[in-house]
Amino acid sequence: MPRRRSAKVLASSLGILMLGTGLAACSAGDSPETVRFYLSKPEAIPYFRELIKEYNASNDDVEVILDSSANLQAGFLRGNPPDLGLLNYNMEMARFMERGALSDLSDMPEAERILPEVQDLVDQYATYPGRTSVLPYSVMAASVIYNTKIFEDQGLEVPTTYDELIAVCEKLKAAGITPFYGTFKDPWTAAQGWFDYTVGGEVDVATFYEQMNAQGTEVGPNSAASFQKDFEKPVTQMQELIDNYTNPDAASKGYGDGNLAFANGEAAMYMQGPWAFGEIAKTSPDLPLGTFPLPMTNNPDDLQVRVNIDLAAWIPEDSKHKDAARAFLSYLFQQDVVDKYNAAQLGYGTTVDAAPATDPRILGMKEYYESGDFYQGASKAIPLTIPTENYVQGIAVGGDVTSTLSTLDADWARLALRR
DSSP states (O other): OOSOOOHHHHHHHHTOOBTTTTBOOSOGGGSOEEEEEEEOOGGGHHHHHHHHHHHHHTOSSEEEEEESSSOHHHHHHTTOOOSEEEEEEOHHHHHHHHTTOBOOOTTSHHHHHBOHHHHHHHHTTOOOTTOOOOEEEEEEEEEEEEEHHHHHHTTOOOOOSHHHHHHHHHHHHHTTOOSEEOOTTSHHHIIIIIIHHHHHTTSOHHHHHHHHHHHGGGOSTTSSSOHHHHHHHHHHHHHHHHHHHBOTTGGGOOHHHHHHHHHTTSOSEEEEOTHHHHHHHHHOTTOOEEEEOOOOSSOGGGOOEEEEEEEEEEOBTTOSOHHHHHHHHHHHTSHHHHHHHHHHHTOBOOBTTOOOOOOTTTGGGHHHHHTTOEEEOGGGGSOTTSOHHHHHHHHHTTOOHHHHHHHHHHHHHHHHHHO
């Protein structure tokens, strides 16, 4: 290619608008504005790739480009973040919000449609004064997965109290059926399911972390809130359930092993989220499954389900294409678009006009989600610099509960001091 070109040719080929000169370049259709769309969930890529094709085909002046491999941290640090993100929202992502790196979306109609109790989940991690920077797109509710045929064959009812849960486990054990399938080779499975469900079934997770954040470096055995004091009872119950009612080789089994074993009917219950349904279906597509919240007290009114913001939308303050990104965000939040996504991914809607869940596998959580009886996982509110999953894995395979939770308190205090 020749190095020199006339300004006329250059403007024509690149579609550059010569600002301040009054000169018009070629039509916008020849050089659409590019919006880089960052998506973090691999399973959702096919769905959003099709959406992007449809959107681009109907817009001559904007081209959305899917990006699922960029280094998000590096992009923000270099002032070149994606123009629009749709990511799992957690403690680490909240760091961008509290530093003011995400723009205000409160004036968008989509912000008015988010359920208040769902928007509150965002605020539990971080806020930025005067801004609504993150709009929840999909919520995943997780609880105990159970084989409804095994329950029916054994004449078992879904337990709603801790005593009923133990009775169910004892009846299954007496019938030669493993009550729970454990997969503690993978640390995250111990944290996401066992730890989060047992703690969330007994502790007000949001209030607990409010107190912990307020205490900072003062966390310890005599503080108003601490992991050792508040979590010892449910985590001890977790360990007792594991010791008495899981497969004996749970310490050597991983997530893939658990999906296969559960699909083959090797246990009645499984502490996993709805993402496991697709994996189980690869082996046993017709296996009848349901869900119920893990009871940790003897009061059915305490029942709640664990939730996480599976996907949430945000637009960086440094985006150079905010208006185009906002337009695509509005497109993504069209109710038929978001409802179709949630139905496919077994998620729950975040908007006041969301379609209700209908898949029988997750209907056991529907009443709890709709009434706001849910909590975010306790393991997800701890910064990743603390190896919480490994600590929980250690407890799951027989480690000491008290000393481990004491270590977690000390780690929290040290991290607060560094901040």
